[in-house]
Amino acid sequence: MNHCRQCLLRDLADQADVLAQVARTRKMMSETERASDAVYEKRLEVCRACDRLLDATCQKCGCYVEIRALARTAHCPGKKW
Ligand code: SF4
Structure with a gap:
């Protein structure tokens, strides 16, 4: 089996349901709870x-x-x- 080290959920077609749940959760969080878009994307770049x-x-x-x-x-x- 080929493991994808650099993949995020957004890159994995079979994880669309989980990704949709993440998006819903993110939307439900208040601005004080949620990391800003810029911070969130920067974190994911580091993870990648x-x-x-x-x-x-x-x-x-x-x-x-x-x-x-x-x-x-x-x-x-x-x-x-
Ligand atoms: S950057 Fe941190 S949170 Fe992201 S995969 Fe690496 S150890 Fe985990």
């Missing part, structure tokens, strides 16, 4: 380049990174963001 990313999941914490990065107060378990 990280050797702990596997199939959209952080191997350090087991979270989908698109979910992990949602909250303003969230942090990377590897201290990369």
Whole structure:
């Protein structure tokens, strides 16, 4: 099996349902809870380049990174963001 290290949920066609749930969750969060668009995208860029990313999941914490990065107060378990 081929593992995609640089893939996010948004790149995986079979994860469309999860991605839609992430988008709904993001929309429901208040502005004070939610990371800004710029911060969110920057975090995901860092994850994309990280050797702990596997199939959209952080191997350090087991979270989908698109979910992990949602909250303003969230942090990377590897201290990369
Ligand atoms: S260790 Fe940090 S940068 Fe790497 S995939 Fe996990 S959350 Fe992203």
